[in-house]
Amino acid sequence: MSTRLRPARQWLITLPSLAWLGVFFVIPAFLVILTAFRPADLQGGVGPGWTLTTLKEVQDPAYLPILWRTFWLSGATTLICLALALPVAFQMARSGQRMRQVLLLLVVIPFLSNFLIRIFAWKSLLHPEGPLTKLLIALHLIPENAVLLNHAGTVLLVLVYTQLPFAILPLYAAAEKFDFGLLDAARDLGAGPLSAFSKVFVPGVRRGILSAAVMVFVCCLGQYVIPQMVGGTGDEMLGSKIAQRVFSDRNLPHASALAGGLMLAVLLPMLVVVLWQQFGRKEAE
Amino acid sequence: MKRSRLPAVITCGVILFLFAPLGVLVVNSFNASRFGGEWEGFTWNWYEKLWAAGEVWDSLWITLKIAVSASLAAMLLGTLAAYALHRFRSWLQDVHHMLITLPLVMPDILMGMSLLALFVLTGVETGLLTIWIAHVTFCLSFVTMVVLGRLQDFDFTLLDAARDLGATQAKAVRKVLLPLLLPGVLAGGLLAFTLSIDDYVITFFVSGPGTTTLPLRVASMMKTSRSLPVINALSTLLIASTFLFAALSSRLQRRA
Numbered sequence: 001m002s003t004r005l006r007p008a009r010q011w012l013i014t015l016p017s018l019a020w021l022g023v024f025f026v027i028p029a030f031l032v033i034l035t036a037f038r039p040a041d042l043q044g045g046v047g048p049g050w051t052l053t054t055l056k057e058v059q060d061p062a063y064l065p066i067l068w069r070t071f072w073l074s075g076a077t078t079l080i081c082l083a084l085a086l087p088v089a090f091q092m093a094r095s096g097q098r099m100r101q102v103l104l105l106l107v108v109i110p111f112l113s114n115f116l117i118r119i120f121a122w123k124s125l126l127h128p129e130g131p132l133t134k135l136l137i138a139l140h141l142i143p144e145n146a147v148l149l150n151h152a153g154t155v156l157l158v159l160v161y162t163q164l165p166f167a168i169l170p171l172y173a174a175a176e177k178f179d180f181g182l183l184d185a186a187r188d189l190g191a192g193p194l195s196a197f198s199k200v201f202v203p204g205v206r207r208g209i210l211s212a213a214v215m216v217f218v219c220c221l222g223q224y225v226i227p228q229m230v231g232g233t234g235d236e237m238l239g240s241k242i243a244q245r246v247f248s249d250r251n252l253p254h255a256s257a258l259a260g261g262l263m264l265a266v267l268l269p270m271l272v273v274v275l276w277q278q279f280g281r282k283e284a285e
Numbered sequence: 286m287k288r289s290r291l292p293a294v295i296t297c298g299v300i301l302f303l304f305a306p307l308g309v310l311v312v313n314s315f316n317a318s319r320f321g322g323e324w325e326g327f328t329w330n331w332y333e334k335l336w337a338a339g340e341v342w343d344s345l346w347i348t349l350k351i352a353v354s355a356s357l358a359a360m361l362l363g364t365l366a367a368y369a370l371h372r373f374r375s376w377l378q379d380v381h382h383m384l385i386t387l388p389l390v391m392p393d394i395l396m397g398m399s400l401l402a403l404f405v406l407t408g409v410e411t412g413l414l415t416i417w418i419a420h421v422t423f424c425l426s427f428v429t430m431v432v433l434g435r436l437q438d439f440d441f442t443l444l445d446a447a448r449d450l451g452a453t454q455a456k457a458v459r460k461v462l463l464p465l466l467l468p469g470v471l472a473g474g475l476l477a478f479t480l481s482i483d484d485y486v487i488t489f490f491v492s493g494p495g496t497t498t499l500p501l502r503v504a505s506m507m508k509t510s511r512s513l514p515v516i517n518a519l520s521t522l523l524i525a526s527t528f529l530f531a532a533l534s535s536r537l538q539r540r541a
Binding site: 120246 | 299373381383385419483503516527528
């Protein structure tokens with residue numbers, strides 16, 4: 001069928017979105033990397049000429065703990081999200097048509113609710129005068145003067161909360177295509193429910209696991225609103241520094257250098273996924 | 286054979302975890318207590334305060350203007366993109382596909398940062414236009430994916446049938462393809478609309494003076510403890526509208 005359509009037609013149909021993304025996605029990404037080599041000016045813009053000073057500034061050892069924290073928080077969030085999302089995806093895929101729709105809607109609604117509001121909800125829930133703190137104190141689970149907010153743990157909790165739907169949706173998409181007959185076969189052959197789950201189901205949805213992991217990990221790497229709102233002063237992530245450089249210090253080149261580094265850190269795992277998926281497609285053919 | 290109950294239990298737990306904080310917000314929006322630690326009686330007070338907060342409604346108006354115009358543009362661009370991706374197999378579409386997928390996984394802060402770099406370096410003043418451009422950019426990929434899903438179910442022999450019966454290509458597309466595709470396009474548009482209304486991070490980077498969208502307003506309200514219960518009321522209204530949109534969108538996607 002597509003042979004009937006002339007190549008000019010393909011270009012005509014492709015061009016609007018291609019041009020839009022070229023101008024507002026690809027070029028800006030390169031501009032960020034270029035800006036890292038420009039001097040800063042005091043108005044928060046970019047001065048004339050080229051320089052390597054920003055690149056030297058960014059190699060400040062003070063960034064190391066922040067970098068480390070960004071990576072472990074993102075890694076831990078990814079693991080927790082996968083651990084919770086796998087059984088949920090499994091359950092959703094095994095449910096009947098109607099139940100599936102309901103569960104899907106229940107997962108999507110928090111994901112579509114305003115991001116700030118979800119963080120705000122946790123902030124008021126964990127507030128020293130908030131309901132959760134009072135409940136836990138009443139149950140003697142935490143000491144009277146315990147503060148639930150402003151820890152690295154709070155940041156982790158809210159990260160998991162906001163990223164969980166990002167893990168469930170790709171896993172569900174993979175689980176939906178999984179042949180549950182294999183699971184019953186494993187059970188018939190004497191496997192327990194847990195080993196059937198881990199040895200048959202988990203390998204069966206490994207591509208879904210990979211895309212869920214990358215999705216969550218990458219989204220976490222760039223977070224700054226969560227540490228800013230529920231974390232303490234010592235819980236900053238790389239994103240917090242980027243935002244600080246842009247909005248407090250008004251130093252665009254410095255922010256660009258940090259963002260450029262983050263961009264490379266994001267694109268590399270994604271490249272792995274794209275290659276893996278292409279490999280998988282060839283394998284399937 | 287008996288199935289394990291564990292996945293069902295975990296699923297219930299996860300859904301409770303996802304909704305509990307939102308539920309507390311909703312309950313507290315009717316709670317006379319300022320911090321919501323205890324129930325101190327039912328009140329409409331916070332909703333009245335919200336109603337009187339003119340700046341919130343100004344922000345809502347700005348947000349709606351951006352969301353409607355950005356989702357319309359994203360619907361147009363996204364539908365064309367999905368059609369191209371579905372109909373053609375070529376290196377061009379491989380590149381196209383990659384460009385459409387990348388924004389879906391790009392962290393918001395990087396998208397905000399790179400658009401800011403673009404606008405600063407080209408000397409474009411940040412404001413309504415720059416926010417609109419940013420929103421179209423991140424909505425485009427989502428619309429494309431939704432419409433693409435819809436196209437994969439479309440039976441293209443229907444177009445051939447229309448052509449055989451004497452319709453021109455353009456007429457076949459207009460009279461056969463578009464009506465059948467419409468629910469997918471609308472679902473994509475609704476998704477774009479919700480994403481646009483909710484966006485905080487990217488908007489924060491490319492906003493200028495006088496363009497305080499609703500999320501930006503909420504963020505600044507969070508800094509003053511006086512307005513916290515008013516945020517509860519506002520959140521409740523927003524959550525309710527999200528429910529409505531999500532239900533509507535899933536309806537549209539389900540109907541064949």
